[in-house]
Amino acid sequence: MPAPRRRPAPGAQAVTAADDLPVARVVVEVPVLRLDHTYDYLVPVSMADGVTAGVRVKVRFGAQDVDGYVLERLATSEHEGTLRPLRRLVSTEPVLPNASARLCRVVAEHYAGSMSDVVRLAVPPRHARTEDEPLAEAAVTTGEQPHNGSRSPMAPDGPAPGASAPHGSAPTDAGPWSGLAGGEAFLRHAASGAAVRGVWTALPGRWTAGGSVLADDGWEDMVARAVRVVRDSGRGVLVVLPDARDVDRLSRALDAAGLRDATASGRTLPDDVGRAHGYVRLLADDGPAQRYRAFLAALRGHARVVIGTRAAAFAPVAELGLAVVWEDDDPLHAEQRAPYPHVREVLALRSEAEGCALLVAGLGRSVEAQALVRSGWAHEIGAARAVVRERAPRVRALTRVEVAREGPAAVARIPSAAWRIAREGLAQGPVLVQVPRAGYVPVTACGTCREPADCPDCHGPLGLASGSSTPQCRWCGRLAAAWSCPRCHGSTLRSVLVGSERTAEELGRAFTNVPVRISGARSAGGVLATVSGASALVVATPGAEPVAAGGYAAALLLDAGVATAGTQLRTRQDAVRRWLTAASLVRPATAGGVVAVVGDGDEVVTGALVRWDPAGLADRELDERVELGLPPAVRVGALTGPRQAVMAVLAETTLPPGATVLGPVPVTPADGGAPVLGGELGDVRAIVRAPRGEGRLLAASLRAGVAGRGARRGAGTVRLHMDVADLV
Structure with a gap:
């Protein structure tokens, strides 16, 4: 009998290959380590003009169609068999240029992952309608000289009037950077195109005794000035920040420095305006259309400056001259998807691959950044100790030893000394209260035998959402209305950890005529960006502290023992970072600003905050880690x-x-x-x-x-x- 006829596999039909460079080398989106290779496909003559390096394609891989990116076109292939043709050209936009593809490969090798996983992080999903949007009709409203709209500042015959300065020019005004050891030299080398690396510890606060703001002296103003200096030299700048609140602060500083959001109106600014004046915000929270619009603006060169959260570390910035990571020890900089890259390491690899300057900045100092300084790979940038002491608030450690004279009240969660600091601060302005835990009472125990209260079903911790609520498990969410202690059969609960909601309730009872505001992801009002300079109590969880107009008069850092407890390597580092973030919002000691660390916290972390010496703590931690x-x-x-x-x-x-x-x-x-x-x-x-x-x-x-x-x-x-x- 004749053999059964087999239906040809999809993509196996004969096609006419392109005459010139008929082979496309493709990286396919198959996140399997053993398949992490490049594959050669045939370029049909119908796609010959559109298939270029970096474009998205559909290819047949095994028994399914998968997405892929073309890395290059070749004349021949090393594969000895028959090549499958490309199934479809998704878009002619080269979203993965050669520099980005090389960076993705380097990051994948550094983190032992697959390149397709890194490409997924680097390139946002396609938004077809956004690709076809026209440029916006926008006039230059900055304080600079207007540009000639008929010619791009990157035209072959030289820059247009008022455009970026030629490569190699040094900054004319470093501003407050000149007051930092190594600051002016760093900007000069970065503007000249040198791959200089710096670790900068920012100064706290920016307020005077009268509550006025010092111009161009906050960390966002300093970063904005560095961006402007390097951008004026004709190079691109990339700034990666932990969250959207920090991006908003830097955006306002860039607007004040004369730059403009190139995609704020929903359309991209024209080339001559965007390249000289524009920046884009690259955030996942902005939605697929806006995120893809900002990505395309950077890819097409419509804006030289890109700011955003961790995904922006891969942004295709043309002629990158400076990469900045703010608060590199913030956990938000660590990607939660494979291969789990960290922004600091990605930008360090990018600095070496593209020869750009790198600035690792923050109010504190991470152990990893201190290791870069000690190895000589990066240079330290910072202010003199006298300047730091002048700008920092007074820090008091209210441990049980410190307040022992109060007798039994010394073991209270908020001793009388902390109440006095809050009362005196409210007479001068708002007071910040940082609580390490959110909620009302997140952890409870038996009121009789003090045994931790566990869920009868999954043995998770029981918590209370309010003073009259039913105990609920924090793991499975089950209500424990008839809970009884398995040890002593008691039915009453007592609080073990107090959250921000309960703290605000207690403060409201103590200060009846003072408004109390809560800032946190779980609170009813969400995370507050700013508060007024009027007298008020602001209760916030770590990372949700709003900026007060004129600075806070005082701050209470409660539950120091909880904030510094833990067995993880980063416990001390995270605690001092959270405390520094809150304390930096307080007025300096010369203006009466006071920060009280309440509780028996880690002595090393508390001492680092009292001395305002995060670099010293990082250096000590590094010594211990080298030894261990x-x-x-x-x-x-x-x-x-x-x-x-x-x-x-x-x-x-x-x-x-x-x-x-x-x-x-x-x-x-x-x-x-x-x-x-x-x-x-x-x-x-x-x-x-x-x-x-x-x-x-x-x-x-x-x-x-x-x-x-x-x-x-x-x-x-x-x-x-x-x-x-x-x-x-």
Whole structure:
């Protein structure tokens, strides 16, 4: 009998290939390590004109159509078999230019991930209608000389009148940067195109004794001036900030410096206006259309300045001259999706790859930034100690020893000394109260035996949403109306941790004629951006502190013991960063500003805040980590999965010289009930560490081990996470 006829696979039909460069090298969106390669496809003659480096295409991969990006066009292919043709040209917009593709590959290798995962982070989803939008008709309203609209400032015959200065020109006015050690030199080198790197510790506050604002002296004004200096030299600037509130503050400073949001009106400014005056905001919260519009404005060169959150670290800025990361130790800079890149590391890799200047800035100093300074890779930028003392508020540590003379009241959550500071501060202006926990009473205990109150179903912690609410589990959400203690059978509850809502309630009872405002993601009014300079109590959770007009007269940092408790490596670093953020909003000591740290917190962290010395704390932490062999002194990789699978990957992986393996140990649930590192219950985790110089080899070897096991279809999935922050 004749053999059955097989239907040809989709894409296998004969097509006419392009005459010139008929092969397209494509990276496909298949986030599997063992398939992380480039693949060659045939370019049909119908797509020959539109297929260029960086465009989106649809290709046949296995039995399905997947998205891909063209990296380059070639005359021949190394593949000996028959090439499949490209299925469809999605868009002719080159959204992945060569520089971005190289950066994605470098980041993928650094974090032992797949390039398709990094490309997903670097390139926002396509918004077809936005690609076809015309440029806006906008006139120049800045204080600079108007531009000739008939000629682009990047025209071949030279810059237009009033456009950016030629490459190599030095800044004419560094402003307040000249008062910092190394500040003016950094701007001069960055404007001249040098790949200089700096670590800058910003000054606190910007208010005088009379409550007036010092012009061009806040961190956002300093960053805006650096942006303006480098942009005027003809180069692009990229600034990455933790959240949208910081982006808004920098946007206002850029507007005051004479720049304009190139996409604020919903359309992109013309080339001559945008390139000389424009900046774009790249935030995921802006929605798909606005985010893609800002991305295209940077890609097409309509704006030389890009500011945004962590996804903006990959923004395609033309002729990048300066990259800035603000508050690099903020957890929001760490990507939560594979391969988990950190903004600081991405910009450092970009600085080396593109030869641009890098500025790691913040009110504090991360241990990783201190390691860059100690190694000589970056230079320290900061003010003299006398200037810091003049600008910082007075800090008091109200521990039990400090207030022991109050007798039994010394153990109160808010001792009388803190009440006096708040009362005196309210006579001068608003008072900030920072509470490390949100909610009303997030953790409770038995009122009789003090045993922690757990959910009868999942054993999660029970909390209270209000003074009259029913106890509810923080993990599963189950109500425990008939709860009784399994130990003593008591039915009453007492608070263990007090949240921002309960704190505001207590303060409102104590100060009956003073308005109390709550700022937090879980509060009814949400996160407040600003408050007036009138007398008021502002209760905020860490990171949600609003800016007060004229600065706060005083601040209370409550529950210091809770803020500095924990076993994670970053506990001290996170605590001092949160305290510095709140304390920097207080008026200086010369204007009567006082900050009170209430509670028995970590002595090292409290001392660093009292001295206002975050660099000293980071230096001490770095010494301890070098001695113990912990990051950033070493590079680490975490393998998480079933025990048999993790042990198999370790046995099949050739580790670099000096590498050691810790574990595997069972994965324990983190706060809130979720297992750490994305692991499932019953999984284990092994930590592999190697000397810093062997970091790339460690990433390559672990990546090969995990990919090899996936290729052999071994039982169990092993997840790889490089430079994991939670080691314990």
